[in-house]
Amino acid sequence: xxxxxxxxxxxxxxxxxxxxxxxxxxxxxxxxxxxxxxxxxxxxxxxxxxxxxxxxxxxxxxxxxxxxxxxxxxxxxxxxxxxxxxxxxxxxxxxxxxxxxxxxxxxxxxxxxxxxxxxxxxxx
Numbered sequence: 001x002x003x004x005x006x007x008x009x010x011x012x013x014x015x016x017x018x019x020x021x022x023x024x025x026x027x028x029x030x031x032x033x034x035x036x037x038x039x040x041x042x043x044x045x046x047x048x049x050x051x052x053x054x055x056x057x058x059x060x061x062x063x064x065x066x067x068x069x070x071x072x073x074x075x076x077x078x079x080x081x082x083x084x085x086x087x088x089x090x091x092x093x094x095x096x097x098x099x100x101x102x103x104x105x106x107x108x109x110x111x112x113x114x115x116x117x118x119x120x121x122x123x124x
Contacts, residue, residue: 028074
């Protein structure tokens with residue numbers, strides 16, 4: 001296994017590990033940390049929350065826009081009520097009615113995407 005593959009696998013493990021939280025607020029914060037990380041990796045500088053979200057909505061594939069918007073809303077205190085079907089079938093919900101498992105699954109997929117994105121920026 002070459003170094004870039006091993007590094008990418010380690011990064012995915014670390015990113016998904018911090019997404020194993022019990023509530024959607026923690027997951028939202030983790031998603032926003034990833035958005036800030038992607039901004040910093042690609043542009044080489046820190047960003048405000050607004051700059052990072054704007055970057056994500058302009059630069060990342062559309063698949064991630066809803067998750068990023070949801071995470072931004074949660075972290076800024078304007079939580080979005082995600083109903084059944086928004087992030088998949090509800091399994092458990094937090095106090096806001098957000099399906100924790102569905103959001104966690106989507107956030108883990110985003111972490112895998114982020115690891116690949118970072119790998120591409122650094123190793124290609």
